Structures are given as structure tokens and as C-alpha cells.
Amino acid sequence: xxxxxxxxxxxxxxxxxxxxxxxxxxxxxxxxxxxxxxxxxxxxxxxxxxxxxxxxxxxxxxxxxxxxxxxxxxxxxxxxxxxxxxxxxxxxxxxxxxxxxxxxxxxxxxxxxxxxxxxxxxxxxxxxxxxxxxxxxxxxxxxxxxxxxxxxxxxxxxxxxxxxxxxxxxxxxxxxxxxxxxxxxxxxxxxxxxxxxxxxxxxxxxxxxxxxxxxxxxxxxxxxxxxxxxxxxxxxxxxxxxxxxxxxxxxxxxxxxxxxxxxxxxxxxxxxxxxxxxxxxxxxxxxxxxx
Amino acid sequence: xxxxxxxxxxxxxxxxxxxxxxxxxxxxxxxxxxxxxxxxxxxxxxxxxxxxxxxxxxxxxxxxxxxxxxxxxxxxxxxxxxxxxxxxxxxxxxxxxxxxxxxxxxxxxxxxxxxxxxxxxxxxxxxxxxxxxxxxxxxxxxxxxxxxxxxxxxxxxxxxxxxxxxxxxxxxxxxxxxxxxxxxxxxxxxxxxxxxxxxxxxxxxxxxxxxxxxxxxxxxxxxxxxxxxxxxxxxxxxxxxxxxxxxxxxxxxxxxxxxxxxxxxxxxxxxxxxxxxxxxxxxxxxxxxxxxxxxxxxxxxxxxxxxxxxxxxxxxxxxxxxxxxxxxxxxxxxxxxxxxxxxxxxxxxxxxxxxxxxxxxxxxxxxxxxxxxxxxxxxxxxxx
Numbered sequence: 001x002x003x004x005x006x007x008x009x010x011x012x013x014x015x016x017x018x019x020x021x022x023x024x025x026x027x028x029x030x031x032x033x034x035x036x037x038x039x040x041x042x043x044x045x046x047x048x049x050x051x052x053x054x055x056x057x058x059x060x061x062x063x064x065x066x067x068x069x070x071x072x073x074x075x076x077x078x079x080x081x082x083x084x085x086x087x088x089x090x091x092x093x094x095x096x097x098x099x100x101x102x103x104x105x106x107x108x109x110x111x112x113x114x115x116x117x118x119x120x121x122x123x124x125x126x127x128x129x130x131x132x133x134x135x136x137x138x139x140x141x142x143x144x145x146x147x148x149x150x151x152x153x154x155x156x157x158x159x160x161x162x163x164x165x166x167x168x169x170x171x172x173x174x175x176x177x178x179x180x181x182x183x184x185x186x187x188x189x190x191x192x193x194x195x196x197x198x199x200x201x202x203x204x205x206x207x208x209x210x211x212x213x214x215x216x217x218x219x220x221x222x223x224x225x226x227x228x229x230x231x232x233x234x235x236x237x238x239x240x241x242x243x244x245x246x247x248x249x250x251x252x253x254x255x256x257x258x259x260x261x262x263x264x265x266x267x268x269x270x271x272x273x274x275x276x277x278x279x280x281x282x283x284x285x286x287x288x289x290x291x
Numbered sequence: 292x293x294x295x296x297x298x299x300x301x302x303x304x305x306x307x308x309x310x311x312x313x314x315x316x317x318x319x320x321x322x323x324x325x326x327x328x329x330x331x332x333x334x335x336x337x338x339x340x341x342x343x344x345x346x347x348x349x350x351x352x353x354x355x356x357x358x359x360x361x362x363x364x365x366x367x368x369x370x371x372x373x374x375x376x377x378x379x380x381x382x383x384x385x386x387x388x389x390x391x392x393x394x395x396x397x398x399x400x401x402x403x404x405x406x407x408x409x410x411x412x413x414x415x416x417x418x419x420x421x422x423x424x425x426x427x428x429x430x431x432x433x434x435x436x437x438x439x440x441x442x443x444x445x446x447x448x449x450x451x452x453x454x455x456x457x458x459x460x461x462x463x464x465x466x467x468x469x470x471x472x473x474x475x476x477x478x479x480x481x482x483x484x485x486x487x488x489x490x491x492x493x494x495x496x497x498x499x500x501x502x503x504x505x506x507x508x509x510x511x512x513x514x515x516x517x518x519x520x521x522x523x524x525x526x527x528x529x530x531x532x533x534x535x536x537x538x539x540x541x542x543x544x545x546x547x548x549x550x551x552x553x554x555x556x557x558x559x560x561x562x563x564x565x566x567x568x569x570x571x572x573x574x575x576x577x578x579x580x581x582x583x584x585x586x587x588x589x590x591x592x593x594x595x596x597x598x599x600x601x602x603x604x605x606x607x608x609x610x611x612x613x614x615x616x617x618x619x620x621x622x623x624x625x626x627x628x629x630x631x632x633x634x635x636x637x638x639x640x641x642x643x644x645x646x647x648x649x650x651x652x653x654x655x656x657x658x659x660x661x662x663x664x665x666x667x668x669x670x671x672x673x674x675x
Contacts (some may be wrong), residue, residue: 002507005507006500006503009500009503010500012499013497013500016497017496017497020496119328120328121520121523121552122552123523123552123554131555133531133533138503139499139503140531140532140533211496214496214497214524215496215497216520216523216524216552218520221520224494256500259491259492259495259500260500260504263490264489264490264491264492264495264501265463265490267492268492
């Protein structure tokens with residue numbers, strides 16, 4: 001019985017953390033697919049979403065639905081500006097230069113956020129299932145996780161439909177496949193990249209709003225979330241939207257079972273072993289396709 | 292021409308002598324970086340103390356002038372600042388760094404250069420070093436309860452409550468390591484058994500795997516140094532698991548923002564803190580400490596236009612300056628005498644504590660200067 005309780009708890013814990021990684025990873029996958037840029041400021045989008053929501057709900061006392069929409073819009077605008085100001089001038093730069101620029105922007109956003117929002121860890125009450133706890137075999141489970149997974153799946157499906165059906169979505173995919181051909185076909189490639197940044201900003205904000213009630217947020221809270229999100233997206237396969245979901249959950253579960261069964265000291269080591277193992281066997285990620 | 296220059300030089304020297312040199316104090320608090328939180332509050336307390344001193348005409352007629360440089364939470368920057376204060380600015384005393392690593396790195400420097408340094412670092416093992424090498428003259432003082440007094444106090448409190456079996460959970464960092472060591476050290480002295488022990492990565496977002504194992508051991512209380520975000524996550528998971536035993540967390544959590552981060556889940560949460568952590572109205576009206584704290588809170592509001600944010604840390608900054616003032620009043624100009632003067636200071640009234648220093652105690656604290664707090668009506672209250 002004790003073991004059953006333990007393993008159920010490890011599973012629930014892994015699901016909680018994994019669903020957070022998955023939602024964060026989704027934004028990475030989106031930008032990567034369109035522009036082949038690994039946006040290291042994605043974690044900061046998550047942080048900004050959480051901090052903006054805290055500010056609007058706590059300091060300005062706005063109603064939750066309004067604060068929700070405003071936070072997402074705000075970070076989408078940040079993503080839009082980031083591309084316009086920092087990425088567009090160097091769009092012919094190499095992959096490495098792009099990565100370095102996004103790292104620089106991530107430090108810049110952290111600095112500004114520290115000044116504007118302060119340095120404390122903050123939170124706000126969860127949007128759904130407030131104060132409720134589910135229990136199974138003596139293990140407990142925060143039902144907010146269900147809403148996170150539901151939102152991740154919903155966001156993935158809408159993205160999938162958007163990319164497959166709408167003109168903009170198809171154009172975005174074309175840019176990801178081949179920029180020059182897309183350009184020859186009359187697609188405005190820089191505009192599409194700007195759109196992808198704004199979209200990933202919105203997705204990041206959504207992630208921030210969902211995870212803040214679980215793990216709190218502060219001005220540097222996006223760094224670790226961002227790294228784990230990339231990790232999850234790579235495990236699942238960067239060029240598949242579902243990869244981020246699967247990879248995030250695998251990463252979260254391997255961490256929590258590692259902590260529970262082996263030791264807390266090896267939490268990150270176990271997670272990275274899983275990453276390496278999967279990349280050895282399938283370098284393109286579990287759901288990724290070979291190009 | 293030469294004559295004119297000579298006259299000017301003499302006049303200039305005369306002028307400066309009349310104005311009395313200001314007392315220069317080098318401050319290397321961390322205004323940016325991961326550890327900045329405590330220093331930013333302490334700096335505000337320090338500024339209030341300097342205003343108060345200069346408002347009364349300075350120390351022996353000399354105004355206090357702070358030379359403040361950001362330590363950025365790094366050893367290199369803090370050491371650079373300390374060396375600059377000594378070599379370039381020729382300061383009368385140094386304040387900070389607050390972070391354990393940088394403050395430990397500054398110790399050999401100030402001891403070698405023989406210059407007084409007062410900080411509030413809780414992790415600096417200053418008292419343990421004094422105990423180890425009794426003859427050595429340490430120039431560093433650290434005005435906070437520190438990890439050792441805190442652990443001794445917690446064990447004493449548990450014994451008083453009749454709790455003999457506890458479970459321990461600590462972060463995987465220097466703080467957690469130290470906490471594990473000191474709890475194991477003090478437990479047998481108070482007849483307490485640590486029946487289960489877990490560690491966690493401080494960046495964890497969920498601590499239920501560790502807590503459910505502790506719960507299975509059925510302890511009478513949980514002891515932890517979890518603070519800030521991981522402290523808040525731990526309290527939330529603790530409540531989710533339906534645990535109903537005292538959860539004794541770190542002194543760093545005795546802030547209003549920590550209570551806010553708990554979103555109402557405040558039951559069973561305890562933490563040790565100096566007296567200033569209590570709402571002033573809960574102290575007896577004739578308690579002199581109440582008057583001091585109330586005055587400080589009023590001064591704070593007047594200077595910064597908002598309510599005090601974290602009086603424990605602000606108090607560290609304020610008390611630091613006041614202790615240095617005492618040494619400067621009586622022995623300015625001679626660093627060794629200033630150091631010795633503080634060592635002999637007894638029952639010195641501060642915001643956080645009534646400090647009594649000695650050759651083996653450079654914190655000025657004792658276990659009876661620490662109190663246990665719990666949360667009632669969304670405010671930390673004394674719970675001794």
C-alpha cells in the first residue's frame with residue numbers, strides 16, 4: 001500500500017511539473033518551426049505573462065478575465081517588438097547570432113522586470129479548481145494540473161488547425177520549410193516571423209498565467225522554465241507541435257520518479273540522461289521527422 | 292605667483308580642517324543579483340540610521356558619508372569593493388557584504404588590513420571560527436541570529452512543546468547542508484530524534500514526493516530551511532497532503548510577502564525571528580523595544596513614503612550603523628580599538644535585538660533574543 005501511494009504521488013508530481021514544461025515548450029516549437037530560431041527569451045515571455053497577471057489582478061484589482069486577456073496581449077506585443085527591434089535588423093545573420101541575440105534579450109527583459117515588478121516571489125489564486133485537492137490511494141493531486149494539460153492540448157490543436165487551414169498558417173509553415181521559396185511565392189517572410197514571435201509571446205504568457213499559481217513567479221523565474229521547456233521540446237521533436245507536450249511530460253515524470261526512487265540530488269542528472277538517451281536513439285526527437 | 296599658490300594651499304587646508312572631515316563608511320551591499328532581496332531592505336534601514344545620526348550633528352561633530360557600491364552577489368565584486376574602500380577611499384569602517392560567500396571571502400582581507408567590517412550575513416560562521424581559534428582577532432561582526440542560534444532555538448522550542456520525533460527536509464545547497472549538520476548536532480542535546488530526512492532541488496516546482504515520504508514516518512513536526520518560493524511551494528504541498536503538524540521554516544519567511552504567497556494556506560506554519568517581526572501592537576505598551584520599533588516604522592514611512600517592507604532586514608541595516616556609531620564615538624581613528632570596543636558592548640538596544648557581544652560572540656545574539664512566530668489573521672504573531 002505504501003509503495004502504491006508513493007508511486008501514485010510520484011506520477012502526479014511528474015504530471016504537474018511535466019504539464020508546465022509542455023506548455024512552455026510549445027512556444028519554442030512554434031518559433032523554431034517558422035523561423036528556425038531557438039528563442040531563448042521564451043522563458044521570459046512565460047515570466048512576463050505571470051508577472052503581468054499578478055500586477056493586473058493584485059495591484060490594479062482588474063477582473064480576472066480582463067487581466068487574462070490583457071496579459072496575453074501585452075506579452076504578444078513584447079514578442080512583436082522583440083522581432084521588430086532586435087531580430088529583423090539581423091535577419092540574415094547566422095543561427096548562432098540569432099541565439100545570442102535572444103539570450104541578450106532574455107537578460108534585458110529580466111532586468112526590466114526586476115525593476116518594474118520587484119524581486120519578490122509572487123502569486124495569484126488559481127483560475128480553476130481553487131483550493132481543491134484530488135486524492136487517490138493516499139496520494140494527492142492538484143486539479144489545476146488538469147486545466148494546464150487541457151489548455152496545452154487545446155492550444156496545440158488550435159495551433160495545428162491554424163497552421164494547416166488558414167492562409168497565414170500555411171504561409172508560416174512555408175517559411176519554416178524554405179524561406180527563399182516562400183519569398184518567391186510572394187509570402188512576406190519577415191512579417192511571418194514577426195507574427196510567429198507575437199504568437200509565441202501569447203503562448204508564453206498563457207503558460208505563465210497557468211503555472212504561476214503552482215510554482216510562483218519572480219523576475220528570474222523564466223530562466224529555469226525556459227531551459228526545461230526547450231529540453232522537453234527537443235525530447236519530443238522540435239518540428240512537431242505535439243512533441244513539446246509529449247517531451248515535457250516525459251521530462252517531468254522522469255524527474256519526479258528519479259527524485260522519489262533514487263535521490264533528489266540526481267534530479268537534473270536523471271532528466272538529462274533521459275534527454276541524451278532519447279537523442280542517441282532518435283536524434284530528431286520522439287515525434288520529430290527527418291528532413 | 293608661488294606665494295599666491297602657497298597662501299591658497301594654506302587657506303584650502305585650513306578650510307577643510309574647519310569643516311571637519313566626514314566619517315567615510317564603505318557599503319558593499321548587493322543591489323542587484325540573485326541575493327539582492329535582503330540587501331535592498333537593509334540599505335533602506337541603513338539610510339534611516341545615517342539620517343538620524345547626521346540630523347543630530349554627526350558623530351563627534353563629523354557627518355557620516357556613505358560610499359556605496361553594488362556587490363552584485365558575487366565574491367569578486369564584493370572583494371574588489373572592500374579592497375577599494377581600504378586602499379582608495381581610506382574608509383573608517385565597512386558595511387556588508389550580506390551574502391555568506393562574499394562575506395566569508397572578505398574576512399581574511401579585513402583581518403589582515405585590520406579594518407572593522409560589520410554585516411548581517413546569517414550563514415557566515417564567525418562565532419564558530421571564534422570558538423575554534425580563541426586567540427585570533429576577528430574584525431568581522433555579523434548582526435543577525437545566524438543559522439546556529441536559529442537551529443538551537445528551534446530544537447529548544449520543540450522540546451518545550453514536548454515534540455520528540457521530527458522529520459527534516461532541506462534544500463540541496465549550502466544553506467540546506469548547514470541546516471542538516473546543525474539539526475543533527477543539536478537534536479541529541481534536546482532529546483529529539485530526527486526520524487526521517489529528505490533533500491530537494493531548490494528550483495523544484497513540486498515537493499509532494501519528498502513530503503509524502505516524511506508523512507509516512509509520522510513525525511511530530513517538520514523542520515526545514517525552505518524559504519521564499521520553495522518555502523511557499525512546500526507549505527502548499529504540505530496542506531495538500533493534509534498534514535497537521537508544525538512546519539518550522541526559516542527566519543527568512545517572516546515577511547508579509549511570504550504570507551501573501553501562501554494564498555490563505557497559513558495554518559501550521561512557524562518560523563523563528565527576532566522581536567521586530569511581531570506587530571508592534573502585540574508587544575506590551577511599556578516595552579522599550581516597542582517604542583524603538585514604532586519610531587523606526589514611523590521614520591521609514593516618512594523617508595520612503597510607504598510602509599516598512601521587511602523590518603528584520605531593514606533592522607539589520609539600521610542596527611549595523613548604530614553599532615558602528617558606538618564604536619566611532621569612542622574610538623574613531625583606531626581600528627583595533629573600535630573592534631575591541633564592540634566586543635565589550637553589552638545590552639546594546641537595537642531594532643532586532645538587544646546585542647551583547649563578547650570575544651566568542653560576534654553576532655551579539657543569544658537564543659533568548661529569538662522568538663517563534665506563527666500566522667494569525669494573515670499577520671506573523673509571537674507564538675512562544
